[in-house]
Amino acid sequence: MQADEVATGTGIAGLVTALARIATPLAIASLSQIAMGLTDTILLGHLGGGALAAGGLATTLFFTTGVVLQGTLVGAGVLAAQARGAGREGDIAGTYATALLVGLLLSAPAFLLYGLARPALLWLGEPPALAHDVGRYLAILRWATPAFVGGLGVLRAVLPAIDQSDLLLRVTPLMAVANGLVNYALIFGAGSLRGLGLRGSALATTLTLWASALVLFGLLHGNRRRRRMVSPPRLDLARLAPLLRLGSPISATIAAETLLFLVSSLAAGRLGADPLAAHQVILSVGTFLFMVPMALGQAANVLTGIATGAGDRARVRRTGLVAIGLGAVLMAGIGLALLAGRSAVAAAFLDPQVHGDARPFALTVSLLGIMALFQVVDGVQAVAIGALRGMGDSTVPMVLATVGYWLVGFPLGWLLAFRLGLGIVGMWTGLAAALATVAVMMTARFVVATPPGPRPQSVRTQAGE
Numbered sequence: 001m002q003a004d005e006v007a008t009g010t011g012i013a014g015l016v017t018a019l020a021r022i023a024t025p026l027a028i029a030s031l032s033q034i035a036m037g038l039t040d041t042i043l044l045g046h047l048g049g050g051a052l053a054a055g056g057l058a059t060t061l062f063f064t065t066g067v068v069l070q071g072t073l074v075g076a077g078v079l080a081a082q083a084r085g086a087g088r089e090g091d092i093a094g095t096y097a098t099a100l101l102v103g104l105l106l107s108a109p110a111f112l113l114y115g116l117a118r119p120a121l122l123w124l125g126e127p128p129a130l131a132h133d134v135g136r137y138l139a140i141l142r143w144a145t146p147a148f149v150g151g152l153g154v155l156r157a158v159l160p161a162i163d164q165s166d167l168l169l170r171v172t173p174l175m176a177v178a179n180g181l182v183n184y185a186l187i188f189g190a191g192s193l194r195g196l197g198l199r200g201s202a203l204a205t206t207l208t209l210w211a212s213a214l215v216l217f218g219l220l221h222g223n224r225r226r227r228r229m230v231s232p233p234r235l236d237l238a239r240l241a242p243l244l245r246l247g248s249p250i251s252a253t254i255a256a257e258t259l260l261f262l263v264s265s266l267a268a269g270r271l272g273a274d275p276l277a278a279h280q281v282i283l284s285v286g287t288f289l290f291m292v293p294m295a296l297g298q299a300a301n302v303l304t305g306i307a308t309g310a311g312d313r314a315r316v317r318r319t320g321l322v323a324i325g326l327g328a329v330l331m332a333g334i335g336l337a338l339l340a341g342r343s344a345v346a347a348a349f350l351d352p353q354v355h356g357d358a359r360p361f362a363l364t365v366s367l368l369g370i371m372a373l374f375q376v377v378d379g380v381q382a383v384a385i386g387a388l389r390g391m392g393d394s395t396v397p398m399v400l401a402t403v404g405y406w407l408v409g410f411p412l413g414w415l416l417a418f419r420l421g422l423g424i425v426g427m428w429t430g431l432a433a434a435l436a437t438v439a440v441m442m443t444a445r446f447v448v449a450t451p452p453g454p455r456p457q458s459v460r461t462q463a464g465e
Contacts, residue, residue: 015322019299022160025169027295029156032172034288036208037063039180040201043187051198054133059205061117061134062141063148064258069106070153071254073099074301075247077157078389079239080229081302084161085309092229094236096158098243101235103150110149114142133198140202144209151213159220160302162229167219171212179208249398250389256398260405264413264431268424271417275424278363281349282371282428289334293327293379297386300324304390317450320387324380324443331379335372342368367428374432377439384442393449400441409434 037059044055076099083091118135122128159165185193186200196203221227261283268279300323307315338345346352346364381401388397413430416422422429 012322015303015319016326018303019296019323019326022165022299022302023292023295025165025167026156026160026298027291029168029172030291030295031288032176033063034291035176036179036205039176040183040205043180043183044198044201047187047197050129050133054130055137055198055201057130058117058134058137058141058202062114062138062144064262065110065113066145066148066153068251068255068258069110069149070156071251072106072244072247073103073149073153073157074250074298074389075099075157075243075245075394076102076154077161077298078246078301078305078392079242080158080161081305081390082309082392084229085306086311088309089229091236091239092158092162093231093234095239095243096154096230097233097235098237098239099154099158100150100233102240102243102247103154104146107145107149111142111145114138114145137198137202140199141206144206147210147213151217152209155213155216155220158230159216160298161305164220164226167216167226171215171219175208175212175215178211179204182207246389246392246394249394253385253394253398253401256402256405260410260431260434263410264427267414267417268427271423271427274360275363277350277360278367279424279427281346281360281364282367284349285338285345285368286371289331289338289375290378290382292334293331293382296323296327296330296379297382297384300383300386301390304387305392306390308391313450314452316391317452320384320390320446320450323387324383324446327379327383328376331375335375338368338375339372342372363424366425370425370428370432374435377432377436381435381439381442384439384446387446388442388449391449393445396445397442400445401438404438404441405434408437 040059041052041056044052076095079095080092083089083095115138117138118131121131121134156168159167183201183204184190186196186204187198188200189195219226221231265276265279265283268276300320303319303323304316307319342365345368346361350361350364352358352361385397385401388394409430411430412433413427416426416429417424418426420426
């Protein structure tokens with residue numbers, strides 16, 4: 001499909017179709033990654049609480065750090081989409097090769113950082129046994145860093161921009177299944193293969209991530225039609241500065257949001273075991289649901305990027321507004337379903353008939369009600385920031401997001417939770433306020449940046465030539 005066909009569609013219906021076509025494989029790929037983590041958690045649980053805690057903490061550290069670093073590579077997708085829109089498809093191979101180099105360079109400090117996990121945890125006062133097991137796990141899993149950051153990070157950014165996101169749909173669900181089977185075999189043993197316990201889980205996840213990256217690269221470069229825009233990969237250092245100028249603020253934005261929820265988890269722990277349990281359930285549900293607007297935001301990124309490259313401001317505006325509206329409608333539907341079924345969702349994690357689960361169950365139901373109400377703003381902020389990134393606007397959104405998260409949301413949550421005595425409900429009210437504030441600011445930024453006009457105009461971007 002050519003760039004103009006992808007970006008224009010036929011009015012609102014055409015844009016919705018184009019957005020869904022790009023977003024669906026991305027959402028499924030993200031959900032497959034969540035499924036991998038869930039499978040690892042279930043299997044490690046059979047080794048005991050210590051293994052479950054160590055494996056869970058190690059994978060959280062690995063994937064959280066990796067996702068933040070991958071944010072820098074999102075700039076490659078923006079540049080590729082803009083090049084398509086401008087009719088400069090020959091530039092994409094240079095952007096692709098440069099992104100691969102950046103991804104590998106980012107992998108190096110992360111690899112070294114994971115090696116410091118054990119002494120860092122001991123310094124923080126964590127139990128020695130936990131620190132030891134986390135260190136052992138990451139000593140193996142860190143070898144997957146080049147595949148996850150430098151490989152999958154680039155592919156997830158570039159494939160949608162060159163209309164090849166269907167590869168993610170083909171590969172990632174199968175790899176999630178393979179991860180479960182390999183994890184089981186290496187943890188518990190199969191046939192003549194001796195079980196490796198905790199180390200087996202780390203090795204299985206490492207092998208799966210490498211297999212995912214290599215299979216995707218093979219499918220992309222093994223087909224003449226698919227590799228047309230990225231082959232031969234030729235390093236173009238002129239692409240380095242625009243990529244970093246776009247990608248670094250994106251990485252910082254992801255870090256600001258990730259840190260917000262990490263600090264909120266630590267604050268929830270100060271409220272007691274029951275509020276913390278409810279908080280963890282809400283985080284799990286919220287992470288799962290967020291895959292929808294996140295994928296839609298990346299689809300908006302691609303389509304506004306193509307329109308930006310074409311210099312068609314009217315199409316940029318129309319695409320972004322349709323994407324934001326679609327995100328609001330989808331998340332409103334999800335929010336209503338969550339509101340209606342919040343007791344059933346809570347029961348999937350906690351049994352209200354068990355004495356020790358009664359209070360966290362009630363707290364979880366209350367928090368799910370709050371979460372249902374802010375699904376719309378969560379969807380809007382994710383899609384609006386994606387549309388802005390497609391225009392090459394990433395620095396101002398970074399500032400706006402940081403303000404919303406840390407100058408509005410967290411202080412309000414802390415005030416409500418600890419000063420006014422609302423506990424975990426107050427904390428999540430503050431988080432909801434953060435997302436609402438960011439949604440309003442991002443949407444306003446997009447509307448102001450794309451004023452309606454009677455004819456196409458050139459759109460000047462931070463990533464411009």
